[in-house]
Amino acid sequence: MAIFVLTGTPGTGKSSIANYFAKKGFIIIDLNQIVNKKHLWHGKEEGSKVVDISSLKKEAVKEISSIKKIIKSKTFQKSNIKKQDIIIEGHLACELQLPADLVIVLRTRPDVLIKRLKKRNYPKHKISENVQVEIIDYCTWKSKENYSCPIYEVDSSGSLRATINKLNRIIQRCDTKQGKKMESKSINWSKYAFDNKVAKYLFE
Secondary structure, three states: OOEEEEEEOOOOOHHHHHHHHHHOOOEEEEHHHHHHHHOOEEEEEOOEEEEOHHHHHHHHHHHHHHHHHHHHOHHHHOOOOOOOOEEEEOHHHHHOOOOOOEEEEEEOOHHHHHHHHHHOOOOHHHHHHHHHHHHOOHHHHHHHHHOOOOEEEEEOOOOHHHHHHHHHHHHHHOOOHHHHHOOOOOOOOHHHHHOHHHHHHHOO
């Protein structure tokens, strides 16, 4: 059993990718779902929930432990399922310290991210906030701060299929010696801060 963390700025494709892997037999732990189910927030700021990070971590760890017990049970061992991997999905995953074998940070070009968030009817100030987070590579450096396992950045600016193919290659190599030595190429979107179409969203 391997535990993968899938994180990144809203709009980078986490939920769509998690849905794909769920159909392939992966167990998905949706952090947003835990927040809503357990009411793990103190209030709202500018329309967004202020999540209790400490409580979210505790609940996520509980769920991981519960899943591990099921997988180790005699009933599961007798089933035809040979291997069961877990994906922990959510933009807040980078803020937590969870047991993980691999962290994948989805990165999306700021101009593409703006289009995706506009389709979701995000207000301009929220688009601005998320574009800034993406340009400064917040999710990656927070992941490096909280996790000791390998951390890989994956460009998800293209099609969902293209991104899934990249993730499949990384996941398949995760357990191999070659995979453990595989280095992630750093993605840098800083030049987009000078793009006129992006810049107007940076200082909202």
